[in-house]
Every structure is written in structure tokens, then in C-alpha cells.
Amino acid sequence: MKITVVLEVSEDGGYTAYVPVLQGCISEGETVEDALENIQEAIALYLEPLTDPIYLYKKRVLLQFSRYSH
Template sequence: MKLRVVLEPSEEGGYTVYVPGLPGCISEGETKEEALNNIREAIALYLETVEDDYISTETSEEVEIAV
């Protein structure tokens, strides 16, 4: 899966990174590499909670698509 992330320098130093397609999914790091590694982890945790909240019914159909 590929997601667009926005990486911005922080006023205090380091970087803030967020995912526009996942509201509230934000992280930071001292370096660009650290910030990007941290947002990967944040994305995984974000998507895990979304999956846990999914409630299937008898009439539901699951279909996998590439994004």
C-alpha cells in the first residue's frame, strides 16, 4: 500500500509528518529518516485500530482492492 505523507520541518527542530488520507495520523522525528520510520509505525497502528472497529454482518461482503 502506498500513502502520501507530508514532511515538514518543526520550529523546535526535527520534523513533523502526517498522512492527509488518514485524519489524525501524525508523528515526528529528529531526522527525516526517523520521522518517516515513525509515521510507518503510526500508519500500521492506525490501520490496525480501524480493522478492529470493523463490524461484519451476514449481508456484508469483503472485497480486496489495490490502492
């Protein structure tokens, strides 16, 4: 799987990395290498819930409501 990472120079120094197709997946680092290493971890954490068996089973979610919902 190929994922595009955007790397920008931060105003306060260092670098910011983000993934446009993964809303909110953003990280920073003092160096380019740090920023890229950190965004790889952020991507893994972002995508981790998608490997949960509940998502892989039939891609359905069961919602249960209490009888006393407001």
C-alpha cells in the same frame, strides 16, 4: 497500498510527518529517517482496528442499548 506522507521541518527542530487522508495520523522525529520510521508505525497503529474481525465480517456494527438509557 500507496499512502502519501507529508514531511515538514518543525519550528523547534526536527521533522513532522503526517498523512492527509488519515485524520490525526501524525508523528515527529529528530531526523528525516526518524520521522519516516515513526510515521510508518503511526500508520500501522491507525489502520490496525480496520483488521479487527468485527470490521471485516460484514462491515456492520451492532448497537445495543440499555433499557434504562437516559
